[in-house]
Amino acid sequence: MLRKWQSECADKAISFYKNQCKHFLCQATPGSGKTVLAAEVAKRLLDENKIDLVLCFSPSLSVAEGIKDTFSWKLNCAFNGGLGAIGASFTYQSLAYFPDSFWLMLKRKRLFVIFDEIHHCAGDTPESSNAWGEQVLVKLQHVADYTLALTGTPWRTDKAPIVMAKYSDPEGQIVCNYQYSLKQAVQDGVCRIPKITLIDNDNLSVTESNESKSFSSILDLLKHSDLSYQSILHNEKAMDYLLGLGCKKLNEIRSKIPNAGGLVVASSVEHAKVIQQTLIEKFQQTT
Known part of the structure; x- marks a missing residue:
């Protein structure tokens, strides 16, 4: 119909x-x-x-x-x-x-x-x-x-x-x-209202040449350090943190909608394979 x-x-x-x-x-x-x-x-x-x-x-x-x-x-x-x-x-x-x-x-x-x-x-x-x-x-x-x-x-x-x-x-x-x-x-109930949640971190620290610096946000980090946005995307701790939040949220949703799935956007095919391996090994998620 x-x-x-x-x-x-x-x-x-x-x-x-x-x-x-x-x-x-x-x-x-x-x-x-x-x-x-x-x-x-x-x-x-x-x-x-x-x-x-x-x-x-x-x-x-x-x-x-x-x-x-x-x-x-x-x-x-x-x-x-x-x-x-x-x-x-x-x-x-x-x-x-x-x-x-x-x-x-x-x-x-x-x-x-x-x-x-x-x-x-x-x-x-x-x-x-x-x-x-x-x-x-x-x-x-x-x-x-x-x-x-x-x-x-x-x-x-x-x-x-x-x-x-x-x-x-x-x-x-x-x-x-x-x-x-x-x-x-x-x-009409055909599509859902998109909800975008921005996640930042107010306690970032970077150690370079035995010197540690703290930053109040990702934007602050990018402005006042030599780190690139790409390096954050590929940082293992940052990736584990974000994937962990995503898996936690997905589990909450699955208590009401058992067949719900998640989507992770990667910066490249190589990056996607790293994320896939992390999801399997650290979070026991199928991909």
Whole structure:
């Protein structure tokens, strides 16, 4: 069963396409169910015999695999690009490696293309685009009969325009055809209110050349010593302290929610492996 916002957005997208409009942009907060929405729109277009084929593009293999599973379930058919499949899910990287025969085949199909996390694709002309944006503009924009772009964050830190998006004049604000905000998702019980807790230490000491210095905070330490933030991240005592707090909090939560899990963000793959080993050996945590 669709959530209210998914049903509203799907209705609006279908109406949009029937009015001879081609590119629909939906902004919905992360975790709200954009993939199910996309599959619903695809299903309605197929049921109305408006399209023959569905292609989905996303930033990573894991996301592409999740999209494939959702579309297979929602459309009740194969979605692996094989014989008899109604479509397939790919990464943006793969666009550069399709053979000419693939593009010739698409020209003979009524095509619906879905762009997940479209903000990764930048540029309004091939010359000004990043690598993924160029592929979308040059190869996909003109062969698709309908397109659906999805994003949770419709902007880029480099201020470059998002591919195929429209912007207001003169404000330069992106124009979304449908928006579902975090506030709405929290009210609907779809997402939780994010809670960020900052942890500092008012009793830091550093020994250098047999001389010990004390600091009242991490900021104070960074300002008045030669230590870098990276050295704190990799400090064994600091890491044990923070991981210990995290494990303690997770155990509290698990008394109410037994299958709760934790997330640790590392600075590199090597750092992540050190953290993993610490969690296993010192805190008896599975990872």
